[in-house]
Amino acid sequence: MPELPEVETVARGLRQTILGRRIMSVTLGKTDFIDDPSALEQHLPGRQIEAVERYGKFMLLRLSAVNGVVRAAANGDTVPASLLVHLGMTGQIAPAPAAQPIEKHTHVCLLLDDGRELRYTDPRRFGRIAYLTKALLAEELTGFGADPLEVSKEEFVERICGRRARIKALLLDQSVLRGVGNIYADESLWRAKIHPARLGARLSRTETETLRRVLQDILQKAIVLRGSSISDFLDAEGEPGEYQRHHRAYGREGKNCHRCKTPIRRAIVAGRSSYFCPQCQPVPRGFAVLPLPKRGRKRRKD
DNA sequence: CTCGATCCCTGGACGC
DNA sequence: TGCGTCCAGGGATCGA
Numbered sequence: 001m002p003e004l005p006e007v008e009t010v011a012r013g014l015r016q017t018i019l020g021r022r023i024m025s026v027t028l029g030k031t032d033f034i035d036d037p038s039a040l041e042q043h044l045p046g047r048q049i050e051a052v053e054r055y056g057k058f059m060l061l062r063l064s065a066v067n068g069v070v071r072a073a074a075n076g077d078t079v080p081a082s083l084l085v086h087l088g089m090t091g092q093i094a095p096a097p098a099a100q101p102i103e104k105h106t107h108v109c110l111l112l113d114d115g116r117e118l119r120y121t122d123p124r125r126f127g128r129i130a131y132l133t134k135a136l137l138a139e140e141l142t143g144f145g146a147d148p149l150e151v152s153k154e155e156f157v158e159r160i161c162g163r164r165a166r167i168k169a170l171l172l173d174q175s176v177l178r179g180v181g182n183i184y185a186d187e188s189l190w191r192a193k194i195h196p197a198r199l200g201a202r203l204s205r206t207e208t209e210t211l212r213r214v215l216q217d218i219l220q221k222a223i224v225l226r227g228s229s230i231s232d233f234l235d236a237e238g239e240p241g242e243y244q245r246h247h248r249a250y251g252r253e254g255k256n257c258h259r260c261k262t263p264i265r266r267a268i269v270a271g272r273s274s275y276f277c278p279q280c281q282p283v284p285r286g287f288a289v290l291p292l293p294k295r296g297r298k299r300r301k302d
Numbered sequence: 303c304t305c306g307a308t309c310c311c312t313g314g315a316c317g318c
Numbered sequence: 319t320g321c322g323t324c325c326a327g328g329g330a331t332c333g334a
Contacts, residue, residue: 001327032310032311057328086328089311089327090312122311124310126327128328163303164303164304165303165304166304172328174329181328182326182327230326270305271305271307272326273325
């Protein structure tokens with residue numbers, strides 16, 4: 001489940017492998033996760049990949065203008081553009097030799113000028129791909145929150161403490177912070193000893209500043225370790241990340257808290273599985289922790 | 303403003 | 319072995 005550290009890892013990999021390559025042709029499979037599939041076929045060929053950037057959980061492939069082609073002018077291809085890529089839950093993007101067999105869920109192949117193909121593979125198709133010109137890209141990127149690695153103490157406090165939503169919901173809200181997902185939300189709340197169901201406005205100044213500090217520390221360490229591989233995340237070289245070994249809350253229901261040995265619990269907060277230590281992260285008043293049935297067991301509605 | 307519910311999608315885990 | 323069911327989750331959307 002790619003979040004900021006995983007997307008950063010993939011973006012760094014792509015920077016090392018496909019920067020400067022020219023896109024020669026486009027082959028599409030299923031396209032229901034692509035904004036305008038024909039725009040890819042129409043506007044990508046002839047463009048060079050000039051930069052790979054990350055914006056929250058999005059990757060941005062910056063594309064050159066197409067030069068010296070009569071067709072380009074009529075196409076509007078004489079101006080730079082971008083390919084927006086979101087990996088969703090199960091998306092992977094990596095270059096492969098064009099001769100290599102296509103995997104079952106590979107839905108986009110961009111033939112490059114060196115004989116390789118940049119391939120996007122996504123079994124669940126929760127990802128998103130969009131070809132965007134400058135104006136559309138700018139519009140697309142409005143409404144996102146602060147970069148969690150860059151956000152100042154003051155801005156973080158402002159964005160959290162002025163809100164009555166649960167802190168877990170705020171951390172996951174891309175218009176508050178861009179790039180945090182379920183894993184790093186739970187990990188940072190555990191480190192900061194804050195229960196996920198607490199309200200933003202009810203956090204103390206000290207707690208909020210601690211949360212910012214541990215969130216940044218965790219994200220930075222996770223980037224160094226090339227992200228967390230839970231089920232199927234692989235970086236652009238096909239390697240799994242290592243940060244899952246450092247998880248202290250996420251996915252550890254029933255296992256002992258690393259600080260106090262109390263078994264980690266799971267509750268649904270903000271509609272998501274949330275893992276926390278009931279001892280270190282006291283449940284706020286009024287939040288009932290309903291016992292969750294054991295994983296994998298059948299549940300009946302009666 | 304904030305909430306929960308629902309949908310999208312498939313693979314994997316598990317019960318029987 | 320195989321079938322049915324549940325679950326994971328980011329994001330959009332809609333109604334309360």
